[in-house]
Amino acid sequence: MxxxxxxxxxxxxxxxxxxxxxxxxxxxxxxxxxQLLLLLMLLPPVLWLGIVYxxxxxxxxxxxxxxxxxxxxxxxxxxxxxxxxDLLQAANLDIIxxxxxxxxxxxxxxxxxxFPIAYYAARYARGRWKALFYLGVMLPLWSSYLVKIYAWxxxxxxxxxxxxxxxxxHLLWLLDAWLSLPxxxxxxxxxxxxxxxxxxxxxxxxxxxxxxQAALERVPGxxxxxxxxxxASPGQTFRNVLFPLALxxxxxxxxxxxxxxxxxxxxxxxxxxxxxxxxxxxxxQQGTAGNIPLAAAFTVVPIVIMGFYLWGAKRMGAFDAL
Amino acid sequence: MTSAVSFxxxxxxxxxxxxxxxxxxxxxxxxxxxxxxPSGSGKxxxxxxxxxxxxxxxxxxxxxxxxxxxxxxxxxxxxxVFQDYALFPHLNVLDNVAYGLMVKGVGRPERQxxxxxxxxxxxxxDYGARRPGQLSGGQRQRVALARALVNQPKVLLLDxxxxxxxxxxxxxxxxxxKSLQKALGITFVFVTxxxxxxxxxxxxxxxxxxxxxxxxxxxxxxxxxxxxRFVADFVGSSNVLPPDFxxxxxxxxxxGSLRPESIRISRANGEGVAARLVSTNYLGATTRLALDxxxxxxxxxxxxxxxxxxxxxxxxxxxxxxxLHLMDELG
Numbered sequence: 341m342x343x344x345x346x347x348x349x350x351x352x353x354x355x356x357x358x359x360x361x362x363x364x365x366x367x368x369x370x371x372x373x374x375q376l377l378l379l380l381m382l383l384p385p386v387l388w389l390g391i392v393y394x395x396x397x398x399x400x401x402x403x404x405x406x407x408x409x410x411x412x413x414x415x416x417x418x419x420x421x422x423x424x425x426d427l428l429q430a431a432n433l434d435i436i437x438x439x440x441x442x443x444x445x446x447x448x449x450x451x452x453x454x455f456p457i458a459y460y461a462a463r464y465a466r467g468r469w470k471a472l473f474y475l476g477v478m479l480p481l482w483s484s485y486l487v488k489i490y491a492w493x494x495x496x497x498x499x500x501x502x503x504x505x506x507x508x509x510h511l512l513w514l515l516d517a518w519l520s521l522p523x524x525x526x527x528x529x530x531x532x533x534x535x536x537x538x539x540x541x542x543x544x545x546x547x548x549x550x551x552x553q554a555a556l557e558r559v560p561g562x563x564x565x566x567x568x569x570x571x572a573s574p575g576q577t578f579r580n581v582l583f584p585l586a587l588x589x590x591x592x593x594x595x596x597x598x599x600x601x602x603x604x605x606x607x608x609x610x611x612x613x614x615x616x617x618x619x620x621x622x623x624x625q626q627g628t629a630g631n632i633p634l635a636a637a638f639t640v641v642p643i644v645i646m647g648f649y650l651w652g653a654k655r656m657g658a659f660d661a662l
Numbered sequence: 663m664t665s666a667v668s669f670x671x672x673x674x675x676x677x678x679x680x681x682x683x684x685x686x687x688x689x690x691x692x693x694x695x696x697x698x699x700p701s702g703s704g705k706x707x708x709x710x711x712x713x714x715x716x717x718x719x720x721x722x723x724x725x726x727x728x729x730x731x732x733x734x735x736x737x738x739x740x741x742x743v744f745q746d747y748a749l750f751p752h753l754n755v756l757d758n759v760a761y762g763l764m765v766k767g768v769g770r771p772e773r774q775x776x777x778x779x780x781x782x783x784x785x786x787x788d789y790g791a792r793r794p795g796q797l798s799g800g801q802r803q804r805v806a807l808a809r810a811l812v813n814q815p816k817v818l819l820l821d822x823x824x825x826x827x828x829x830x831x832x833x834x835x836x837x838x839x840k841s842l843q844k845a846l847g848i849t850f851v852f853v854t855x856x857x858x859x860x861x862x863x864x865x866x867x868x869x870x871x872x873x874x875x876x877x878x879x880x881x882x883x884x885x886x887x888x889x890x891r892f893v894a895d896f897v898g899s900s901n902v903l904p905p906d907f908x909x910x911x912x913x914x915x916x917x918g919s920l921r922p923e924s925i926r927i928s929r930a931n932g933e934g935v936a937a938r939l940v941s942t943n944y945l946g947a948t949t950r951l952a953l954d955x956x957x958x959x960x961x962x963x964x965x966x967x968x969x970x971x972x973x974x975x976x977x978x979x980x981x982x983x984x985x986l987h988l989m990d991e992l993g
Binding site: 585 | 748809
């Protein structure tokens with residue numbers, strides 16, 4: 341009876357009137373045609389990605405098929421493979437090899453360092469510790485990229501804290517021995533490939549930790565128990581259960597670390613040797629040298645490498661557990 | 663004879679929570695042992711202590727005479743069927759079943775043959791190539807069972823394995839588990855909160871409450887001769903009678919229990935306990951009656967089709983004195 345008083349059921353219509361106005365009409369139209377709403381929502385980003393992003397990539401790709409006139413320095417807008425011929429010169433191949441090797445090593449090191457951190461965060465960290473984990477991983481991303489790199493330059497310099505610490509520990513001979521090695525060595529860490537590697541790993545590590553942590557978070561804890569119950573030692577459980585199930589996350593993270601290292605031109609310029617990386621080559625070719633076609637051809641290299649990388653990862657079943 | 667599993671004063675405390683509190687337990691080799699209790703009563707923690715996922719805070723555990731404290735799960739010849747099966751999603755059914763043999767280093771042809779035999783045993787032949795995601799709940803349950811049995815464990819632990827199945831499937835699996843256990847002769851330890859399941863399948867039942875074992879006995883013991891009010895109440899809705907009531911009919915000042923099917927109902931003119939019918943619940947084969955006897959709520963079960971009084975009517979309850987069971991608890 342009290343219900344009837346609050347809502348006079350007898351007089352209420354079976355179909356309620358619309359809320360009226362343009363908004364009401366729009367709501368009804370979108371409800372009847374959900375595809376229309378989807379189209380309207382997707383149109384701006386598709387236009388942005390399609391025209392501004394993919395379009396400029398295609399333009400870039402086309403540029404790489406032009407060539408430069410070596411006498412006048414003007415771009416000859418006729419399709420030719422001459423620029424790719426230039427790209428395959430020994431000096432340029434050296435740049436590509438150096439960059440790919442560095443990207444592969446940075447990716448591998450990031451994965452090895454990220455896994456235990458991600459595992460701890462996914463399995464053990466709760467409440468305040470989890471918040472601290474996210475803060476710890478994200479905080480470096482909030483500060484300026486250049487500030488971080490210059491900070492590392494000071495840390496790695498001959499007068500820096502790392503050398504000081506090793507001297508206090510009487511381990512300076514170890515650093516000197518490492519720096520005297522070819523390729524990885526140099527006058528100090530801040531002007532060696534080792535220094536470049538350390539800073540790359542530091543800067544890209546969060547991009548590996550977060551996807552691996554997300555993948556591990558989706559692995560139910562009782563799978564680890566089940567594996568142990570069936571007689572698998574912790575090492576066997578890692579190889580047969582945890583690693584395969586975390587692999588999509590590791591591959592996702594490696595796409596970040598690998599492609600970001602392939603394209604970066606600031607870190608190797610500030611920390612490391614004078615030998616060029618792909619990003620620096622692109623920068624100098626399109627800037628001081630004014631050789632846009634060769635810069636474009638250099639840019640195509642990481643795209644092709646990433647294509648092969650993803651294809652290989654898919655072939656190896658990295659995405660099967662998705 | 664050594665026990666399959668033996669607990670001596672085993673406790674497992676989580677901070678101030680006493681999940682398992684000074685439990686003594688002896689499981690006979692080859693028996694079907696059920697741990698029955700409400701959620702949070704410590705039965706699952708006991709199972710995890712046997713599996714090795716938990717370590718006791720105090721007391722000692724031995725499995726077939728060998729001390730098990732500090733021994734990791736992967737070194738115990740004990741296997742578990744998990745509540746939600748815990749099948750590996752990235753492996754097919756055959757590789758799931760063969761997993762235990764694989765990590766022990768058994769060659770591929772041998773372990774696949776053993777896995778196929780185990781799948782045939784749980785009546786899932788030809789399912790080896792499928793992924794766990796493609797199976798129904800009942801099929802996953804069987805795969806989990808095959809995955810444990812293929813290792814020929816000394817003790818098989820089952821953690822509410824039938825909880826997620828629907829009634830019909832559950833009844834089938836109960837029969838199958840029982841006959842499988844008889845055929846294999848492996849000690850089964852089965853955790854459940856369903857008293858019907860425990861009574862129908864187990865050789866012996868331990869009733870848990872608050873981290874302690876209230877009573878261990880055959881299903882008949884537990885059902886007919888509960889020792890405490892908790893057991894009488896938890897195992898099959900027995901009527902728990904207060905000491906004053908029992909004093910009047912059995913001459914002893916103790917708590918008593920009376921099974922609902924032991925109560926007979928007649929019209930309100932004979933000798934017996936005066937009561938009033940509160941409500942009737944039709945259950946198919948039987949009808950369950952709620953009665954109010956001198957302020958005490960009692961339940962009776964009568965066969966379907968019997969002539970029933972109307973709700974609210976006064977009735978007289980009679981029962982055979984022998985059916986009134988006296989519990990250990992005094993008033």
